[in-house]
Amino acid sequence: MNILSIAFKDLLIFFKDRGSALQLFVLPLVFIFVFSGLGNVGASETAVTRLPAVDLDEGGTAVALLQKIDAAGGVKTELMAQSDAQTQLAAGQIDWLLTIPAGFSDDVAANQPTALRLTSHPDADEAARETALLVIDGAAQELTLQAQILTSLQMMAEMQGSTPGPQVFTTEVIQAQAQSQFEAAAARPLISINQTAPGRPDAETAAPAPFSGPNVTVPGFTVLFVFLAAGATALSIYNEKKIGSFRRLLAAPISKAELLLGKMLPTFFIALIQVGVIFLIGVFLMPLLGMEGLTLGEDPLAVLLIVVVMALCAAGLGVLIAAFAHTEGQIGGGSAALLWLMGALGGAFFPTFLLEGFLGQAGKAVPHYWAGKALYGVLARGQRLPDVATELAVLLGFTALFWLVGVWRFDFD
Numbered sequence: 001m002n003i004l005s006i007a008f009k010d011l012l013i014f015f016k017d018r019g020s021a022l023q024l025f026v027l028p029l030v031f032i033f034v035f036s037g038l039g040n041v042g043a044s045e046t047a048v049t050r051l052p053a054v055d056l057d058e059g060g061t062a063v064a065l066l067q068k069i070d071a072a073g074g075v076k077t078e079l080m081a082q083s084d085a086q087t088q089l090a091a092g093q094i095d096w097l098l099t100i101p102a103g104f105s106d107d108v109a110a111n112q113p114t115a116l117r118l119t120s121h122p123d124a125d126e127a128a129r130e131t132a133l134l135v136i137d138g139a140a141q142e143l144t145l146q147a148q149i150l151t152s153l154q155m156m157a158e159m160q161g162s163t164p165g166p167q168v169f170t171t172e173v174i175q176a177q178a179q180s181q182f183e184a185a186a187a188r189p190l191i192s193i194n195q196t197a198p199g200r201p202d203a204e205t206a207a208p209a210p211f212s213g214p215n216v217t218v219p220g221f222t223v224l225f226v227f228l229a230a231g232a233t234a235l236s237i238y239n240e241k242k243i244g245s246f247r248r249l250l251a252a253p254i255s256k257a258e259l260l261l262g263k264m265l266p267t268f269f270i271a272l273i274q275v276g277v278i279f280l281i282g283v284f285l286m287p288l289l290g291m292e293g294l295t296l297g298e299d300p301l302a303v304l305l306i307v308v309v310m311a312l313c314a315a316g317l318g319v320l321i322a323a324f325a326h327t328e329g330q331i332g333g334g335s336a337a338l339l340w341l342m343g344a345l346g347g348a349f350f351p352t353f354l355l356e357g358f359l360g361q362a363g364k365a366v367p368h369y370w371a372g373k374a375l376y377g378v379l380a381r382g383q384r385l386p387d388v389a390t391e392l393a394v395l396l397g398f399t400a401l402f403w404l405v406g407v408w409r410f411d412f413d
Contacts, residue, residue, distance in 0.1 A: 003254065006262030007269070010236050028225035028274070029281060032217055033291075049075045049128045051136075052089075053098040054082045059105025061143065065116075066100075068139035075135040095124035098136060108143060116140060126216070126380055214282050214294040219375035222278055223368050224348035226271045226314050228339050233267040233318025234331045242328075257407055263322075264315040271311035297378040302385040306378065309395045310371045316402030317367070323409040342366040347373070367398040 051069065055062050066077045077098070080088075088094045099117040107114040118136065120129055254262075282294030296303055325331040343349075346368025363369040374391035377383035 003258055003262040003265065006259070007265035010263065010266040028221050028278060031221045031225075032214065032278065032282070033286075049131050050094075051075050051077045051096070051098055051132050052080050052085055052094045053077045053100065054080055054085050055100045056082065056102040057100050057104035061105035061108045062100045065104075065139055065143055068142060069135055072135045072138060075132050089119060089121055092121055092123065094121070096120045096129060096132060098132075214286060214292055215380040216376070218278065218282055218294055219379055220343075220348040220372050222275055223310065223346065223372045223375065224340075224343035226274055226310055226371075227317060227343065227368060228336070229267050229270050229274065230314045230318035230321060231331065231335045231339060232270065233263055233315060234321040234325055234335060235328075236266070237263055237322040238325070238328060238331050256410075260319055260407060260410065264319055267315040267318050268311045271314050272307065275307045275311075295379065298382055299378060299384040302378045302383070302388060303375075305385065305392060306371065306374045306388065309392055309399070310367075310375075313367050313371070313395050313399040313402065316399045316406065319406035319410070320402040323406045323411070326411075343368050345369070346371075367395055370394045370398070 053066060055066070066079075069075055069077050080097075082099075085094070085097050089097050097119045099119065101114060101117070104114055104116075116136065118133060279294065279296065283296065284293075287293035321331065321335045325335055345363045346366045347363055348368060370391045374388040374395070377388050377391075
């Protein structure tokens with residue numbers, strides 16, 4: 001009997017257990033559908049997004065811009081000192097910061113291009129960020145249009161005043177000139193917005209991924225239920241020991257490490273199937289039901305590597321649970337409670353950046369946090385493989401730790 005034979009036998013046993021299949025395949029889809037639906041309902045409700053702002057210009061046009069942003073609705077500006085704003089942004093106390101550069105009013109009055117700056121924290125909520133960006137852009141475009149209209153009319157007045165005799169610049173000519181300025185404003189905005197997200201190498205150039213509810217809810221629940229599959233590994237080993245077949249496996253011509261590897265593989269394959277089913281339903285079925293569809297980001301290789309490493313980590317965790325749990329109650333009830341708690345700490349039910357203090361730091365002690373952060377970054381924030389390299393490295397570290405400690409403490413008797 002080899003490793004693959006052991007794995008194949010355990011897979012057959014698992015899929016005959018309807019309860020386990022229900023928990024690992026149907027239950028995550030129920031959670032995703034429900035929470036995605038709640039997200040859609042919440043998105044339709046009116047909410048005010050706080051927009052911290054630093055005004056380095058302090059001119060009339062800068063004040064007018066802030067007033068227009070507030071008047072648009074949905075966003076409320078809050079003036080801050082530059083040093084305080086930068087400190088709070090770096091600490092994650094604010095999610096984004098609008099900076100109005102010095103000389104902004106003069107540049108707009110002189111019809112010279114200038115740029116506002118919207119700096120986002122890496123963990124900023126995508127929906128709120130998009131709301132703020134749209135409002136800022138609308139207010140900036142309105143200012144652009146007004147400035148270019150005034151410039152056009154001023155040019156007409158100057159030209160008309162310097163011409164002796166009958167005035168040749170009629171109302172039609174002035175309107176035509178103003179119309180040309182409108183077209184220029186649409187094609188070449190006077191004010192642009194540069195977005196940055198510290199910590200991302202491509203922050204200056206990469207376009208954010210299209211926001212959708214499933215892209216926020218799917219990563220957390222996918223991670224939660226993939227790691228719940230670790231309990232299946234521990235339970236399989238316990239049942240083998242209970243009926244005595246594990247001792248017969250020890251007599252097979254394979255090492256003890258290979259035997260445990262054979263018991264790990266079913267969890268690995270189950271996790272891959274889980275994620276595949278969730279992604280297929282998210283991409284194809286949810287839009288057919290009138291819901292937002294899941295998008296898989298801009299880097300398929302990053303998605304694949306995250307899923308593979310996460311599945312390996314879950315399988316390793318199963319061996320660790322089997323090494324320390326010695327009764328059916330410890331494996332069935334105790335490990336399940338532990339895995340749900342780890343999922344909650346790791347941000348399965350809500351983004352980890354919403355947690356503060358001890359809970360926010362505690363989440364980093366579980367693999368769920370790093371898997372969820374990597375998956376959320378690729379699916380919801382448009383990140384690529386280099387952006388999630390740290391998260392993948394941490395997950396591999398957890399995998400190695402679970403495997404080594406599990407083999408070391410495992411009772412083969």
